[in-house]
Amino acid sequence: MDLVIQKYGGTSLGDVDKIGHAAQRIAAANGSVVAVVSAMGGTTDAMLGLARELTDNPHARELDLLLSTGEQASAAALAMALHELGVPARSFNARDGGIVTDGVHGCASIVNVRPGLIRECVQTGYVPVVTGFQGVAAGTGELTTLSRGGSDTTAVALAAALRAQACEIFTDVEGVFTADPRHVADARKLDHLSYEDMAELAAGGATVLAHSSVELAGAHRVPIHVRSSTTDGAGTWVTSAPPDDGRFTxxxxxxxxxxxxxxxxxxxxxxxxxxxxxxxxxxxxxxxxxxxxxxxxxxxxxxxxxxxxxxxxxxxxxxxxxxxxxxxxxxxxxxxxxxxxxxxxxxxxxxxxxxxxxxxxxxxxxxxxxxxxxxxxxxxxxxxxxxxxxxxxxxxxxx
CATH class of the missing domain: 3.30.2130.10 (VC0802-like)
Incomplete structure (x- = not known):
């Protein structure tokens, strides 16, 4: 299947214009696309703030249900924008998307992906728009959310299950840099990184990709392409690396x-x-x-x-x-x-x-x-x- 996964983060879906721009990018893609979305920028923090105003100890199950509404709104909105462009699309929640987790509320791990409905959707010419950051618990069917950055992990998991050519992560930066360019003026964008290097950067605090998504990509050899959602630059590829020569680098x-x-x-x-x-x-x-x-x-x-x-x-x-x-x-x-x-x-x-x-x-x-x-x-x-x-x-x- 000639397919790519495109994940859009909250800053890439921050308002009507940005949602429309994401829809235009999907419509212009060569080949089939499965979109994975985060909540619109600031939505998750707003929901957490609401929960804290109500109680000092939010019930884990209810908090997951509350937080999951952000991604569901993004998925439906992007599907509407695609329909407006004449592109048939369908939004998928975690249950329809076949994202199965271990059932831990607030920080669940994906244990399986059953993408049958998504595959059928692609084969009939539709663009599936899938909620990131969430899944349903194996056995109980309870809705659970992943840890922060979990939409990246959802996108990589779908790329592995659907054997996509690549997983494109659209964000508000041009790629992965040698340091945070907001704080280091001479930080340089990297054209390529190994899974191992990117995992260490994520473990050290780099927020451009969730650590769990990089580990999953490395395990399944899913190429990740980190790209800007506003420009058409080359971005940064995260893939396998040649053998380590042991030199200090x-x-x-x-x-x-x-x-x-x-x-x-x-x-x-x-x-x-x-x-x-x-x-x-x-x-x-x-x-x-x-x-x-x-x-x-x-x-x-x-x-x-x-x-x-x-x-x-x-x-x-x-x-x-x-x-x-x-x-x-x-x-x-x-x-x-x-x-x-x-x-x-x-x-x-x-x-x-x-x-x-x-x-x-x-x-x-x-x-x-x-x-x-x-x-x-x-x-x-x-x-x-x-x-x-x-x-x-x-x-x-x-x-």
């Missing part, structure tokens, strides 16, 4: 703010695996920094987003009650800055240079973690953008 810098560092002290060595597995199973991102040995036993340090602290604390309390550790300490708000690439080794001269260079620039480095594809430093929030600019200048600015 920097690709980009990503950052996160609004994070907290947690340190567990007096960790029972026999419980390290259990603690790590518990943190890995959490529905929110947790970045384990390291575990250290001192006179009082083991310590374990990890980073989480500040809003997730209470939920993490609930699980930690159970582990503490079971004797897994003796003390828990949380930091003030911090940020993480990550250099992404390959060939990173702790004793490489460039790696050893990195923390001293940041300190010279006035950045207070709290932690540094070196992985083969990502070097991450934590620092106070006011130092984050200074660190991003300094690392980009050191490793990614020519000359």
């Amino acid at each position: 920097a690709v980009g810098v990503a950052h996160r703010t609004g994070q907290l560092r947690c340190r567990l002290d007096g960790v029972d060595p026999a419980a390290l695996t259990t603690i790590a597995a518990t943190l890995a199973d959490l529905p929110m991102p947790v970045d384990v920094l390291d575990h250290l040995t001192d006179g009082a036993g083991y310590s374990l340090r990890f980073m989480v987003c500040a809003p997730d602290r209470d939920q993490v604390n609930e699980l930690l309390a159970d582990l503490r009650a079971a004797g897994a550790y003796t003390g828990c300490h949380w930091s003030a708000p911090m940020g993480t800055v990550s250099l992404v690439g390959r060939g990173f080794r702790p004793h490489h001269p460039q790696v050893r240079l990195l923390p001293d260079t940041l300190r010279t620039a006035g950045v207070t480095v709290r932690d540094m973690t070196v992985r083969p594809r990502r070097i991450s430093v934590t620092c106070p929030e006011p130092d984050v953008l200074k660190a991003v600019t300094r690392l980009h200048g050191l490793f990614l600015t020519p000359g």
Whole structure:
């Protein structure tokens, strides 16, 4: 089937004119298109605000139903715009689209895609417009939403299930850059990235693609094309890469703010695996920094987003009650800055240079973690953008 998936984010559907522009792009495509849509810009945040005004503890099932209305409105509106252009289209909700999840409200994972109705729609000359960010739970049929950025994941999952030629992600930027161009003036657009590099950038805080979508694309070898929704530029392709030659190579810098560092002290060595597995199973991102040995036993340090602290604390309390550790300490708000690439080794001269260079620039480095594809430093929030600019200048600015 000569088919592409086109995903339109909230900023690409922000008003009537933008919805019309997306419809025109679909109408002009060569070959068949399946469109996947996010809620119109600001809708999800508005719905979350409404829920918080009503209650401090929104019921998870009802919150999912509330949030899902944004994508349903976008799908119907885009289908109407296509009809106006003479293009037959049909909007699909998660149930009609065959998106099956594990049933976890608020942060579900896609476990299966049954795209029979979508395939029939394409074969009869219609454009299916599918709601992103949501699915129905296997077994119960309850509507569930994915985590933030879940429309990207929906689009990639459909591309894999329908064996599409590519998954095009239309957004408000021209592609993937070596750093956030809003903060780094000399950031450069990348023409091509490997799945592995893009996954590390997403894990480090780059928001152009959801991390789960990149992992899924890599597993199914779905080519992703990140493109601007307002121009016809070349964008950035995310595909497989040639074999790694092992050389130190920097690709980009990503950052996160609004994070907290947690340190567990007096960790029972026999419980390290259990603690790590518990943190890995959490529905929110947790970045384990390291575990250290001192006179009082083991310590374990990890980073989480500040809003997730209470939920993490609930699980930690159970582990503490079971004797897994003796003390828990949380930091003030911090940020993480990550250099992404390959060939990173702790004793490489460039790696050893990195923390001293940041300190010279006035950045207070709290932690540094070196992985083969990502070097991450934590620092106070006011130092984050200074660190991003300094690392980009050191490793990614020519000359």
